[in-house]
Amino acid sequence: MPVTLTTTLPDEDQPVLGNGVEDEVAVDRESATTNNGSVRIQIRETGQSAWNSSATGFAEFIGAFDTLTMEFVGREDGEEYEVRARTETQYRTGDWTEPVAIVTQFPGLTTLVATATDPTTVSLSWEDLADNEAGFTIDRRRQYDTGWSRWQEIATLDPNTESYPAPAAPDATVEYRVTSYTPYTSVSQTASTTTPAIGLA
Structure with missing residues (x-):
């Protein structure tokens, strides 16, 4: 059998x-x-x-x-x-x-540009490369004679955002950091510019 x-x-x-x-x-x-x-x-x-x-x-x-x-x-x-x-x-x-x-790989953002549009406003623009970010954070710091100040978060933005009018001080060199993030990872880029002085009336 x-x-x-x-x-x-x-x-x-x-x-x-x-x-x-x-x-x-x-x-x-x-x-x-x-x-x-x-x-x-x-x-x-x-x-x-x-x-x-x-x-x-x-x-x-x-x-x-x-x-x-x-x-x-x-x-x-x-x-x-x-x-x-x-x-x-x-x-x-x-x-x-x-x-x-x-x-998974996170492309985040690229080509961040900071442009001073007037003495107290810097226009930030970037290209959003990710399809799943939770949002963006915007940090700023200012350059003094003694060096750079600490980073300060000034805004949080919704997903799929590609621009932001950031506040700034007049006649100052400022640097901005834009971070695209998920709960698991993040990618940042920085850009700096100098704002003009406020003219006399």
């Missing part, structure tokens, strides 16, 4: 994640732990309670057992994601790995 046996299925090793390409999370298994079946890899935004389509940022990849690398694309900028994986065959399912987290 034939005897049927099912061989053991090794569990998956914890994957290595990469964020070298904007909007992507790269997954590297480094080596295949099995010689049969498939590997299932899942991703979601960190903090979600489920591993299914109800979770924000959820996606799933199923590939052959010897698939070593893959990418989850279409991710949000500067967001934290977690990834888990397991091995599978028709007859057995391995345990899920402990989730591994990574923050």
Whole structure:
């Protein structure tokens, strides 16, 4: 009488994640732990309670057992994601790995320009490169004979903003720092200018 046996299925090793390409999370298994079946890899935004389509940022990849690398694309900028994986065959399912987290690349902002439009106003403009910032902060400092003052936050702005009329002192060299941020990361740029003196009437 034939005897049927099912061989053991090794569990998956914890994957290595990469964020070298904007909007992507790269997954590297480094080596295949099995010689049969498939590997299932899942991703979601960190903090979600489920591993299914109800979770924000959820996606799933199923590939052959010897698939070593893959990418989850279409991710949000500067967001934290977690990834888990397991091995599978028709007859057995391995345990899920402990989730591994990574923050996606965050382009933030670029080309910050500070232009003194009158003695007490500096026009700030920049290009918003991110698609997921929580907002912007504006900091200012002034140059004195003894050096620069400390940074002082003067404004917080909504996402997708690309300009701000910043207050300034007349006849002063001032520097502004604009920071684009998410809960997990941030990018800043600085620009300086000198305001004109107030003319006599």
